[in-house]
Amino acid sequence: xxxxxxxxxxxxxxxxxxxxxxxxxxxxxxxxxxxxxxxxxxxxxxxxxxxxxxxxxxxxxxxxxxxxxxxxxxxxxxxxxxxxxxxxxxxxxxxxxxxxxxxxxxxxxxxxxxxxxxxxxxxxxxxxxxxxxxxxxxxxxxxxxxxxxxxxxxxxxxxxxxxxxxxxxxxxxxxxxxxxxxxxxxxxxxxxxxxxxxxxxxxxxxxxxxxxxxx
Amino acid sequence: xxxxxxxxxxxxxxxxxxxxxxxxxxxxxxxxxxxxxxxxxxxxxxxxxxxxxxxxxxxxxxxxxxxxxxxxxxxxxxxxxxxxxxxxxxxxxxxx
Numbered sequence: 001x002x003x004x005x006x007x008x009x010x011x012x013x014x015x016x017x018x019x020x021x022x023x024x025x026x027x028x029x030x031x032x033x034x035x036x037x038x039x040x041x042x043x044x045x046x047x048x049x050x051x052x053x054x055x056x057x058x059x060x061x062x063x064x065x066x067x068x069x070x071x072x073x074x075x076x077x078x079x080x081x082x083x084x085x086x087x088x089x090x091x092x093x094x095x096x097x098x099x100x101x102x103x104x105x106x107x108x109x110x111x112x113x114x115x116x117x118x119x120x121x122x123x124x125x126x127x128x129x130x131x132x133x134x135x136x137x138x139x140x141x142x143x144x145x146x147x148x149x150x151x152x153x154x155x156x157x158x159x160x161x162x163x164x165x166x167x168x169x170x171x172x173x174x175x176x177x178x179x180x181x182x183x184x185x186x187x188x189x190x191x192x193x194x195x196x197x198x199x200x201x202x203x204x205x206x207x208x209x210x211x212x213x214x215x
Numbered sequence: 216x217x218x219x220x221x222x223x224x225x226x227x228x229x230x231x232x233x234x235x236x237x238x239x240x241x242x243x244x245x246x247x248x249x250x251x252x253x254x255x256x257x258x259x260x261x262x263x264x265x266x267x268x269x270x271x272x273x274x275x276x277x278x279x280x281x282x283x284x285x286x287x288x289x290x291x292x293x294x295x296x297x298x299x300x301x302x303x304x305x306x307x308x309x310x311x
Contacts, residue, residue, distance in 0.1 A: 059245035097288075
């Protein structure tokens with residue numbers, strides 16, 4: 001789901017990089033205040049697990065492929081600040097070591113998966129738990145929302161770039177809708193996986209969940 | 216204990232990842248929308264640089280083997296990065 005090189009115009013690249021660096025810096029500053037050895041181990045484990053999970057793809061014959069994105073899981077286990085750091089870590093390794101996702105699009109990918117996917121799913125999780133929805137249903141919803149939010153944000157950024165470049169193949173009239181549609185489908189898979197993991201952790205070791213998720 | 220279990224599951228998934236990440240998408244000719252889109256348009260800004268693990272492949276090794284090794288290398292890089300941060304942060308804290 002990573003935005004590759006070649007789609008974004010220079011202006012979008014600069015704006016998304018600045019926003020992503022600011023979001024990462026703010027997240028690190030917030031996490032540094034209270035990080036414990038346990039939290040750091042959790043950050044490493046969740047980041048590594050999301051990296052591996054994203055390599056497992058579910059192909060649709062003759063069409064697209066789906067894979068776990070992980071924003072909802074990151075939000076439920078690490079909270080919004082830690083979750084954003086985890087997603088940025090995964091994206092940095094994917095981009096700069098494996099060239100999976102564009103170097104020019106790294107900022108855009110962090111905004112889509114981290115700022116949008118993690119933060120929106122965290123806020124949804126808080127709201128759903130506050131109204132008393134059961135953990136498995138909340139977790140499914142959070143997984144679903146994180147994927148749809150990530151896909152839609154990526155579609156918006158690509159669409160804006162397409163409009164700036166005057167593209168008829170990708171622009172704001174096409175990409176957000178296509179991404180919303182495909183990620184609406186992927187979200188079901190993401191929701192089921194997130195629900196399974198979060199419900200298991202809630203039952204077996206709730207300390208592995210972020211305070212908002214286990215409350 | 217739970218974190219150790221997560222590591223074991225991740226390593227097991229890394230080993231089987233070529234089946235789902237490489238072989239099945241190839242066999243079913245599946246491609247993500249964004250990747251297909253990038254192939255269709257004239258690229259705007261492309262930064263290319265040599266990396267021995269480009270797209271999870273290793274030159275000279277069969278695709279699935281390179282993919283699985285890349286998965287393990289990536290996982291190791293992430294865990295190694297946080298291990299290094301841990302060593303620096305808590306040595307400093309321990310030393311006052």
